[in-house]
Amino acid sequence: MPRPTKQSPERGDARTRLLEAARDLIRAKGFAGCSVDDLCQAAGVTKGAFFHQFASKEGLGVAAAEYWAETTSAFFAAAPYQANKDPLHRVLAYIDFRKEIIAGDLAEFTCLVGTMTQEVYATSPTIRDACAASIFGHAKTVEADIAAAMEARGMERDWTAASLARHLQTVIQGAFVLAKAANDPDIARESIDHLKRYVVFLFSNTAPVEEQHTSAERGQ
Amino acid sequence: MPRPTKQSPERGDARTRLLEAARDLIRAKGFAGCSVDDLCQAAGVTKGAFFHQFASKEGLGVAAAEYWAETTSAFFAAAPYQANKDPLHRVLAYIDFRKEIIAGDLAEFTCLVGTMTQEVYATSPTIRDACAASIFGHAKTVEADIAAAMEARGMERDWTAASLARHLQTVIQGAFVLAKAANDPDIARESIDHLKRYVVFLFSNTAPVEEQHTSAERGQ
DNA sequence: GAATTAATACCGACCGTATTGTACTTATCA
DNA sequence: TGATAAGTACAATACGGTCGGTATTAATTC
Numbered sequence A, B: 001m002p003r004p005t006k007q008s009p010e011r012g013d014a015r016t017r018l019l020e021a022a023r024d025l026i027r028a029k030g031f032a033g034c035s036v037d038d039l040c041q042a043a044g045v046t047k048g049a050f051f052h053q054f055a056s057k058e059g060l061g062v063a064a065a066e067y068w069a070e071t072t073s074a075f076f077a078a079a080p081y082q083a084n085k086d087p088l089h090r091v092l093a094y095i096d097f098r099k100e101i102i103a104g105d106l107a108e109f110t111c112l113v114g115t116m117t118q119e120v121y122a123t124s125p126t127i128r129d130a131c132a133a134s135i136f137g138h139a140k141t142v143e144a145d146i147a148a149a150m151e152a153r154g155m156e157r158d159w160t161a162a163s164l165a166r167h168l169q170t171v172i173q174g175a176f177v178l179a180k181a182a183n184d185p186d187i188a189r190e191s192i193d194h195l196k197r198y199v200v201f202l203f204s205n206t207a208p209v210e211e212q213h214t215s216a217e218r219g220q
Numbered sequence C: 001g002a003a004t005t006a007a008t009a010c011c012g013a014c015c016g017t018a019t020t021g022t023a024c025t026t027a028t029c030a
Numbered sequence D: 001t002g003a004t005a006a007g008t009a010c011a012a013t014a015c016g017g018t019c020g021g022t023a024t025t026a027a028t029t030c
Helices: A014-029 A036-043 A047-053 A057-077 A087-100 A112-120 A125-152 A161-182 A185-204 B014-029 B036-043 B047-053 B057-077 B087-100 B112-120 B125-152 B161-182 B185-204
Strands: none
Touching (some): A014 A057, A087 A161, A112 B112, A125 B161, A161 A185, A161 B112, A161 B125, A161 B185, B014 B047, B036 B047, B087 B125, B087 B161, B112 B161
């Protein structure tokens, strides 16, 4: 139940503003790297509001991961590549889409939960679990398409739809790491190209995969 | 020039002990997540020694990344998979080896510089550059084998040896992220399997790749 | 439908501790 | 003896978190 604030009643409640500030700040400076004061200042909120909304800084971390899971799953659910009818085309268009949205500053397109996991996996199990739910929950949605594509082609392989779905996330997460190291988004796109070539290969032995799938335009 | 210490004269000098403590602690808790006191305690060294050896905590971060680059390059240079005569077999055996050494606790086999990069790429360019030098320096060594394998087979492709070498590192780094999220090393091994399948595929169109390469045993 | 009560959302000064880094002293070796 | 290495005490501040208080709204009462 959002409630306006004196200072900026139009921007929504303090909780949402803090979650958005956390999303942006943590991606740039890491979880331990930004203080509660930093977050409050970025959100235009006082410390009192922070600890009214969240029991602790760790509590905010969990909420930020959950908020990330919600917003990104809505984002991908509404993305144009979903319009592809064929499951395999949808998977390939998903990969294209992941490449397309790598644009702008690193902190704008990299993954909040991937960054947080690396940092707190050993020190904060609750944050780690929330991050894992986001990553593997997203993988599950792609897994459904992969499984459908496999079944449609009657494939029998020594790999599973689940493992391939996770592999897609592996490459995407790793691409972010190398892009950060090189300070260059092209490094990330490069690996997505290799990933797509691999998926095309996996399905090319059963039936030819045409380049008909679309990611940016509605496929009707 | 190692110098013994009162408390533990057998363990070498304070600088090395601090670098080893940093390697282990930062992999578990992140760079910002462990304090100078933590590092000193883990190394069995006082704070005076710390700031005698390093100008700042950031200075230790840079040194730790450089130390990581040195020790890992020596580790891979001495690894048994290098004995493979054929460059392609050496690449495939490298991938096998990367899978083999995923064992024990997460903090023992994950990558220090990958973890640090994610955290400080925006806040500490000096640490980021040191991490990048480690990652891409290592990739260069694999790139040499990939390039040799391509040349031996007279391949003409729409990908380069450099990009494939970086892709290997992408998958490895991403595998660590997902393994941390799931708290399960198997998740990492799974993606390495996909990676190997991909590399085998890339080279299978020119000449058959037998499973003769070895990673654990000396090949000669 | 005005007055009162209760509950929520928020503010901001303050607290105790943890943090990085400094200054000075002590030990060790060439 | 002079230089390097390491130990000790402490200074300055940054940090997460607390606490009493205020503002706004919804529910309740008369």
